[in-house]
Amino acid sequence: MAPAFLAIDEVAKSFAGVSAVDGVTLAIERGEIFALLGPSGCGKSTLLRMIAGFEAPDAGRIVLDGEDLGPLPPYRRPVNMMFQSYALFPHMTVAGNIAFGLKQEGLPAPAIGRRVAEMLRLVRLEGLAERRPHQLSGGQRQRVALARALAKRPKLVLLDEPLAALDRKLREETQFELLAIHRRLGTTFVIVTHDQDEAMTLAHRLAVMDRGRVVQVGPPREVYEHPATRFVATFIGTANLLDGRVTDAAGGVMRVESAAAAAELSVLHDGAVPPGAAVSVAVRPEKLRLGNGMENTLTGEVEELAFRGDATLCRVRLSSGVPVTLSLPNRERTGAFLPRPGERTRLGFAAADAVLLTS
Amino acid sequence: MTSARRLGPFNLAALAAGFALLYLPILALAVYSFNDGRMVAVWSGWSLRWYRSLIDNRLMLDSARVTLAAGAVSATLALVAGTAAALVLARAGRFLGRSAFAGLVYVPLVMPEVIIGISLLLLFVQLDLDRGFPTLVVAHASFSAAFVTVVVHSRLVTVDRSIEEAALDLGSPPAKTFFLVTVPMIAPAMAAAWLLAFTLSLDDLVIASFATGPGATTLPMRVYSQVRLGVTPEINAISTLFIAAVAGVVALASLVNKGLLFGRK
Numbered sequence: 001m002a003p004a005f006l007a008i009d010e011v012a013k014s015f016a017g018v019s020a021v022d023g024v025t026l027a028i029e030r031g032e033i034f035a036l037l038g039p040s041g042c043g044k045s046t047l048l049r050m051i052a053g054f055e056a057p058d059a060g061r062i063v064l065d066g067e068d069l070g071p072l073p074p075y076r077r078p079v080n081m082m083f084q085s086y087a088l089f090p091h092m093t094v095a096g097n098i099a100f101g102l103k104q105e106g107l108p109a110p111a112i113g114r115r116v117a118e119m120l121r122l123v124r125l126e127g128l129a130e131r132r133p134h135q136l137s138g139g140q141r142q143r144v145a146l147a148r149a150l151a152k153r154p155k156l157v158l159l160d161e162p163l164a165a166l167d168r169k170l171r172e173e174t175q176f177e178l179l180a181i182h183r184r185l186g187t188t189f190v191i192v193t194h195d196q197d198e199a200m201t202l203a204h205r206l207a208v209m210d211r212g213r214v215v216q217v218g219p220p221r222e223v224y225e226h227p228a229t230r231f232v233a234t235f236i237g238t239a240n241l242l243d244g245r246v247t248d249a250a251g252g253v254m255r256v257e258s259a260a261a262a263a264e265l266s267v268l269h270d271g272a273v274p275p276g277a278a279v280s281v282a283v284r285p286e287k288l289r290l291g292n293g294m295e296n297t298l299t300g301e302v303e304e305l306a307f308r309g310d311a312t313l314c315r316v317r318l319s320s321g322v323p324v325t326l327s328l329p330n331r332e333r334t335g336a337f338l339p340r341p342g343e344r345t346r347l348g349f350a351a352a353d354a355v356l357l358t359s
Numbered sequence: 360m361t362s363a364r365r366l367g368p369f370n371l372a373a374l375a376a377g378f379a380l381l382y383l384p385i386l387a388l389a390v391y392s393f394n395d396g397r398m399v400a401v402w403s404g405w406s407l408r409w410y411r412s413l414i415d416n417r418l419m420l421d422s423a424r425v426t427l428a429a430g431a432v433s434a435t436l437a438l439v440a441g442t443a444a445a446l447v448l449a450r451a452g453r454f455l456g457r458s459a460f461a462g463l464v465y466v467p468l469v470m471p472e473v474i475i476g477i478s479l480l481l482l483f484v485q486l487d488l489d490r491g492f493p494t495l496v497v498a499h500a501s502f503s504a505a506f507v508t509v510v511v512h513s514r515l516v517t518v519d520r521s522i523e524e525a526a527l528d529l530g531s532p533p534a535k536t537f538f539l540v541t542v543p544m545i546a547p548a549m550a551a552a553w554l555l556a557f558t559l560s561l562d563d564l565v566i567a568s569f570a571t572g573p574g575a576t577t578l579p580m581r582v583y584s585q586v587r588l589g590v591t592p593e594i595n596a597i598s599t600l601f602i603a604a605v606a607g608v609v610a611l612a613s614l615v616n617k618g619l620l621f622g623r624k
Contacts, residue, residue, distance in 0.1 A: 054524055074527045087525040091543040101529030152529065 003066065005030035005188060006051075006156060011060035013046055020046040022212035023060070028205075030065075033182055033189040035199035038209035039235065047209075048158050048192045052081045065155055075104070080154040084161040086145035088133040094144050095120070095129040101152040119147040122181060139170050146178075150185065159191045163198055175201050196236050200224070208232050229359050230280055239282040240324040241357070246277045254356055256281055262320040265296045269356040280357045285313065285327035287353040290339065294348030300324070302339045312338055316347060385602060392595035409596040419597060422581040426561055429492065429577065433499035434556035438549060440500065441507025441556075446537075448508070449515040467505040475502055476569030483570070490572030498570035499563060503556035510555060510616070514548030515541075547615050554612035558605050 004027030013021040021043040028034045036044040049055045051062055053074030062069045069077055080101065088097050095116050102112045120126050123143035133141055142165065149157050162178065163171045179202065182189055193199050199206045200220040207217045208231075216228040227233035230241060244258030244265065249272070256265045256279060265281050273279065300316040303323065312335070314326040326347060328338065339345050366374070392410070396403030413419055444464045451457075467475060479498045483490055518541070526536040542549070564579040571577065578601065582594055 052524075052528055054527075073532075074524070075530045075532050077528075079528075081525070081528045083521045083525055085519055085521050087519060087521040089522060089526070089540055100526065100531070104530035104535075148525075148529070 003063070004028055005032075005065055006190070007061075007063040008047070008051075009061045009063065011047065011050060011057045011062060013043075013050060013055060013058050019212050021050070021057075024209075024212075024214050025060075026207055026214065026217065028188065028190065030188055031186050033179075033191065033202055033204050035191045035193060035203035035206040036209060037193055037196060037199040037203075037206050037236075040194055041211075042209040043212040044192045044194075044209050045160065048081075048160055048190065051156070051190065052079055052158055053077050078155040079158060080149040080152055080156075081158040082145045082149040082160065082162055084164060086133075086141050086165075088141060088144055088148070090133055093130050093132060094125065094136070097133070097144055098148050098151050101148065105152060115151055119151050122150070122184070123147045138165055138167075139174065142166060142174065146181070150181075150187065154187070156188050156190065159189060161193055161195075162191060164193070164195065171198075178202060200236075208235065210235075224284075225355075227282065227355060227357070230282070230357050233280075233282040233355065233357060238285055238325060240285065240288065242281040242283070242322070242324075244279060244281065246273050246275050246279055248275060249273060253351060254279075256356070260318070260320050260322040261296075261298055262318060263296065263298055265354070266351045267354045267356045268352045273356065273358060277358060282355045282357050283324075283349050283353065285325045286311070286329070287349050288324065288326040288347055289349065290314075290326065290328070290345055290347050292346050292348070295351040296354070297346055297348040298324075299344065299346050302341050302343045302345055304341060305338060314339065316345065388595050389599045389602070392592060392599040394592050394595075397592070409592040412593055413596050413600075416593070418576075419578070419581060419593075422576050422578045425492065425495075425575045426578040429495050429499060429567075429575070430557045430560040433496045433503060433560045434553045436496065436500035437503040437507050437556040438553045441504040441552060442511050442545075442549060444504065444508045445512035445515055446541075448512055450520075464508050465505055467502040468509070472502075472563070472565040476566040479566065480569040490570065492571070492575040495567060495571040495575050495577070498566050499560040500556075502566065503559045506555050506559060507552040510552040511545060511548050514545045518544050551612040551616035554608050554615065558608050558612075561601075561605055561608075 006026075006028040008024055008026040008028075011021055011024045012019070024043070024047060026034075036047060038044050046055060050057050051069070053069065053072060057070075064078065069079075089100065092100065098116045098119050099112050102115055107115070116129070117126075120129055123146055125140060125143055125147070128136065128140065133144065136144065142162070146159075146162070149159075163174055166174060175198070189202075191199070191202060203220060205217065205219050206223060208215045208223060210231050216223055216232050218226075223232065224236055227236065227239070233239040233241065242256075242258045242261040242265065244256040244260065246254055247257045247264070248255040249269075252268055252270065254267045254269045254273060256267060258265050258281060261281070267281055298318055300318040302314060303317050304315040306313040306315075307330075309330070311327045311329050314328055315323055316326060317323050324347075331337075391400075391402075393405050393407065394402055395406035395408065444460075448457075448461055448464070476498075479494075479501070480490075483494050488494055522544070523536055523540055526540045527533065531539060562579065563577070564583055567577045567580055571580070578597070582597060582601075585591070585594060
């Protein structure tokens with residue numbers, strides 16, 4: 001296999017004896033948008049700071065396009081970063097901020113002027129070149145920070161929580177804008193975020209991190225539909241976890257005796273799991289349906305309904321006492337199809353729509 | 360500011376008493392500097408004669424020159440040393456002996472001036488240095504550096520570290536980043552710190568008496584030695600000028616640090 005564009009190899013870092021990043025290995029391809037996703041304190045920011053050169057790994061190597069970044073200080077790396085706080089230079093204009101990196105490169109003034117103009121067009125801030133950062137809105141500052149990080153045409157752009165400081169509406173617009181800019185430039189992006197929506201909409205692939213380790217790597221859909229562990233299943237989206245023991249495995253279908261579901265469940269599963277093993281059956285809220293006639297049928301009592309516009313979340317307490325959440329798409333305007341709180345109901349899911357988790 | 364609340368009679372009286380205690384002596388001193396008579400405490404009409412006689416007083420003028428020069432040079436040295444110390448305290452993170460270093464930097468703030476003066480005198484004698492303008496400057500720089508550190512450090516800790524990291528990230532080496540990014544952001548504090556160090560040097564009598572030699576007598580020293588021979592209204596005149604200068608510099612420093620001059624942001 002050809003070496004990856006950005007190869008992170010067994011990288012570890014601890015602060016005062018506390019491990020922040022614990023043996024992370026990742027291969028990121030050229031032109032990819034790759035997201036490091038995890039709860040705060042999972043080590044994703046430390047990893048990003050090691051790629052940028054602000055922290056030195058205790059062990060392992062980071063190789064970008066065949067070049068070991070280890071001995072290079074941050075100001076010699078072909079890597080630029082967009083900071084979470086944007087970190088714009090308050091005493092410089094928008095144009096001055098974007099030109100800063102180009103000046104360090106020693107580019108002649110006319111070339112700098114052209115590149116700055118090009119960047120301002122790219123992020124649609126043409127009229128604001130002479131403004132100071134404090135005269136800009138949050139969204140405009142975010143775009144200046146992006147333009148500044150892109151101006152030197154780095155091999156790799158690091159984005160630390162790029163949308164975290166924006167309000168919801170602006171966030172959605174900016175997501176698409178960021179994707180369009182990436183498509184135009186083709187630069188490799190590594191994004192750090194704790195927000196699963198941000199990671200899933202932006203990234204081609206993402207790595208889910210927990211306590212300094214990478215738990216799972218894959219395209220958003222694969223990670224969402226095939227979570228490897230209970231942590232991934234509950235961190236990315238929501239999942240109903242029904243604990244039980246494997247009783248029988250035949251022809252790719254696992255039979256799981258689940259006290260939580262008060263039923264024997266069947267789940268499609270490829271790997272081999274020995275009978276008697278403790279497992280969880282994970283079912284996403286939108287995979288659960290009301291009614292009869294599915295491969296797995298449960299019974300319970302409707303407790304709460306929460307209207308969310310596109311869907312209604314429905315909380316059902318199973319006869320075992322375990323609560324589960326269903327997401328019911330609002331396909332009709334009347335809502336007449338919805339159950340009422342206190343109503344007894346049957347619900348179920350297909351064997352192919354659940355995931356068997358062993359860890 | 361809570362300007363909406365009205366000042367009650369009690370508060371007003373307290374304020375007046377406080378101000379009177381602080382400034383009545385100074386006011387008297389200033390008023391009597393315009394006294395025509397020779398007697399310090401007897402009013403005999405307005406006049407500028409003591410200011411005129413000041414202009415002809417070579418010794419006083421020489422001392423004023425020494426004081427201003429020592430203030431400017433020592434403030435500049437203190438700015439460099441104090442900013443370096445502030446940078447270490449704010450940016451170097453944890454290192455062995457950090458608390459000891461911080462403690463040592465701030466010692467001159469609480470140390471009695473006499474002690475500083477004697478220790479500097481002993482040092483200069485030990486090093487076999489002739490005392491004069493250079494030793495005066497070194498002495499003033501060494502104690503006012505602590506004040507510079509306090510002012511610059513308090514500003515430096517409010518500067519977002521990632522702004523400096525952004526400069527590094529964009530290809531600017533650390534020293535260049537300091538001058539291109541950090542200094543402009545802490546410039547108001549540095550200006551205020553320089554002005555503070557300048558006033559401290561201007562005001563100082565005790566340390567200067569130990570640290571300087573015959574060739575470089577500062578204004579406070581000159582005034583003090585003349586007062587021992589009897590107070591003339593000329594002393595009032597020079598003191599009034601002095602107070603005006605110091606007040607002016609302090610006001611300037613406060614304006615600069617508040618960002619009202621050389622607009623911050």
